Amino acid sequence: MAAQQDARGERVVIGVDSSTQATKAVAVGVDTGTVLGTGRHAHSVTSGAGRESDPEQWWAALTGAVAATGHAGRAEAVAVAGQQHGLVALGADGRPVRPALLWNDVRSAPQAAALVERFGAEELAERTGSVPTAAFTIAKWAWLRENEPAAADRVAAVRLPHDYLTEQLTGAATTDRGDVSGTGWWTPHGYDGELLGHVGLSAAALPEVVAPGTAAGRVRGGDGPLRPGTLVAAGTGDNMAAALGLGLRPGSPVVSLGTSGTVFAVTRGRPRDPSGVVAGFADALGGWLPLACTLNCTLAVDRFAALLGRDREAVEPGGTAVVLPFLDGERTPNLPYASGLLHGLRHDTTPGQVLQAAYDGAAYSLLAAVDDVLRAGGEENDPLAPLLLVGGGARGTAWRETMRRLSGRPVQVPAAEELVALGAAAQAAGVLTGEAADEVARRWGTGRPAVVLDPRPADTEALARIGDTLRRSHDLMARQLPAAEG
Numbered sequence: 001m002a003a004q005q006d007a008r009g010e011r012v013v014i015g016v017d018s019s020t021q022a023t024k025a026v027a028v029g030v031d032t033g034t035v036l037g038t039g040r041h042a043h044s045v046t047s048g049a050g051r052e053s054d055p056e057q058w059w060a061a062l063t064g065a066v067a068a069t070g071h072a073g074r075a076e077a078v079a080v081a082g083q084q085h086g087l088v089a090l091g092a093d094g095r096p097v098r099p100a101l102l103w104n105d106v107r108s109a110p111q112a113a114a115l116v117e118r119f120g121a122e123e124l125a126e127r128t129g130s131v132p133t134a135a136f137t138i139a140k141w142a143w144l145r146e147n148e149p150a151a152a153d154r155v156a157a158v159r160l161p162h163d164y165l166t167e168q169l170t171g172a173a174t175t176d177r178g179d180v181s182g183t184g185w186w187t188p189h190g191y192d193g194e195l196l197g198h199v200g201l202s203a204a205a206l207p208e209v210v211a212p213g214t215a216a217g218r219v220r221g222g223d224g225p226l227r228p229g230t231l232v233a234a235g236t237g238d239n240m241a242a243a244l245g246l247g248l249r250p251g252s253p254v255v256s257l258g259t260s261g262t263v264f265a266v267t268r269g270r271p272r273d274p275s276g277v278v279a280g281f282a283d284a285l286g287g288w289l290p291l292a293c294t295l296n297c298t299l300a301v302d303r304f305a306a307l308l309g310r311d312r313e314a315v316e317p318g319g320t321a322v323v324l325p326f327l328d329g330e331r332t333p334n335l336p337y338a339s340g341l342l343h344g345l346r347h348d349t350t351p352g353q354v355l356q357a358a359y360d361g362a363a364y365s366l367l368a369a370v371d372d373v374l375r376a377g378g379e380e381n382d383p384l385a386p387l388l389l390v391g392g393g394a395r396g397t398a399w400r401e402t403m404r405r406l407s408g409r410p411v412q413v414p415a416a417e418e419l420v421a422l423g424a425a426a427q428a429a430g431v432l433t434g435e436a437a438d439e440v441a442r443r444w445g446t447g448r449p450a451v452v453l454d455p456r457p458a459d460t461e462a463l464a465r466i467g468d469t470l471r472r473s474h475d476l477m478a479r480q481l482p483a484a485e486g
């Protein structure tokens with residue numbers, strides 16, 4: 001894909017990635033896939049007991065990032081991909097009644113556990129594809145009802161982050177099967193009335209699920225950077241959009257290294273994992289996207305680098321240190337009350353080895369789940385098939401080499417950055433041309449690898465050390481830390 005070249009005369013689409021830390025937008029030429037311009041605006045996320053962001057800030061970030069591409073005025077279609085699961089609770093006036101509760105807010109862990117207790121893990125996996133954890137929208141809604149009943153009473157509409165932003169563009173309440181599959185109240189046959197009834201939510205408060213390839217609407221009049229009448233594609237969750245951006249074919253495992261760590265694959269079979277390790281999401285087309293997600297990935301490793309006073313690339317090999325970097329609690333394994341743990345220090349352990357141990361600890365659960373993800377969707381796991389690395393962390397040498405050393409697989413990093421935004425752009429192009437979004441991305445070549453690392457024998461000693469520490473610290477990690485004094 002050529003960078004930043006002029007493509008006058010070519011039709012232009014815009015893809016948006018509204019993820020945890022920032023909104024990124026790309027303007028892309030429909031025929032060639034040329035990236036004509038990019039924009040980025042940061043978000044703020046609370047760092048206290050929970051994780052919250054203001055949806056109106058996302059909207060301002062979206063308009064800013066789209067305008068910054070420099071091509072908004074000539075875009076013919078746009079699509080928005082967003083961080084999954086977040087609860088956007090709107091009042092009758094269409095404005096948020098409170099900040100959104102994000103995917104990585106673990107305060108809703110008791111509500112998730114209560115749902116599993118009431119309906120059973122097997123039953124929930126069968127119906128919704130997933131056993132809900134604190135991340136799922138249904139647990140967040142139950143938390144809001146229990147903890148802020150006055151706010152819950154004012155709620156007239158519940159949206160996911162990408163639904164909210166798409167509705168700001170079109171005025172229509174829509175979602176897509178990919179993102180809605182992360183709510184915990186969607187089944188392949190529609191919204192689950194019994195689950196909604198149990199958490200006291202009416203389906204009338206939820207958006208319409210737009211079919212793949214169908215437009216959500218058109219940009220309504222206003223003073224935003226996009227022309228009124230511009231087509232708006234359905235949009236989707238950020239992991240589903242990354243799969244589109246890669247033009248992913250069934251059975252290829254992908255690891256995304258961002259605020260969250262995720263491992264996923266497009267599969268032909270519908271996943272249902274009662275163990276809860278794999279979330280059985282739908283993809284944004286007609287297939288499935290089994291996925292495992294960790295809460296502690298790039299931010300946790302960067303925190304260790306900061307604590308050690310080192311550059312994030314200043315890792316050193318060797319030693320026996322093990323880091324379980326569960327600074328935000330953890331989702332895989334499901335230990336919402338966990339905190340970080342450092343074990344195996346000796347007099348000769350170096351700071352660089354501790355930093356490497358943080359990378360290893362963050363990578364461990366993702367790599368352990370590759371097989372589960374593929375099997376959950378009925379795909380074969382070829383241990384020598386390449387692992388595709390995406391997300392901000394994929395730019396780092398230490399991340400790439402950690403994945404190579406611990407997986408024993410070849411590792412590939414696509415040349416294109418911002419695959420989520422590119423996936424959204426491919427979806428936007430698809431509503432103009434009638435092509436499926438993954439076909440558009442393959443035509444654009446967005447998944448083409450820039451870095452190909454040959455496989456090395458997996459570092460089984462490090463894997464065994466981490467696995468052993470995780471098993472033996474389980475009781476400690478399952479407990480909540482006493483509140484810090486002072």
Ligand SMILES: Nc1ncnc2c1ncn2[C@@H]1O[C@H](COP(=O)(O)OP(=O)(O)O)[C@@H](O)[C@H]1O
Nearest residue numbers: 019020021022258259298299391392393395396
């Ligand atoms: N060159 C790099 N090497 C390693 N990590 C990087 C690099 N550049 C960015 N990152 C990491 O990428 C993260 C952001 O990734 P991104 O996928 O954009 O996150 P999100 O989608 O969750 O907002 C940051 O937390 C940062 O630590």
Ligand SMILES: O=C(CO)[C@@H](O)[C@H](O)COP(=O)(O)O
Nearest residue numbers: 019020083084103258259260
């Ligand atoms: O919760 C999940 C997946 O189930 C996360 O992957 C979110 O979708 C947030 O993504 P990033 O902001 O880290 O890209």
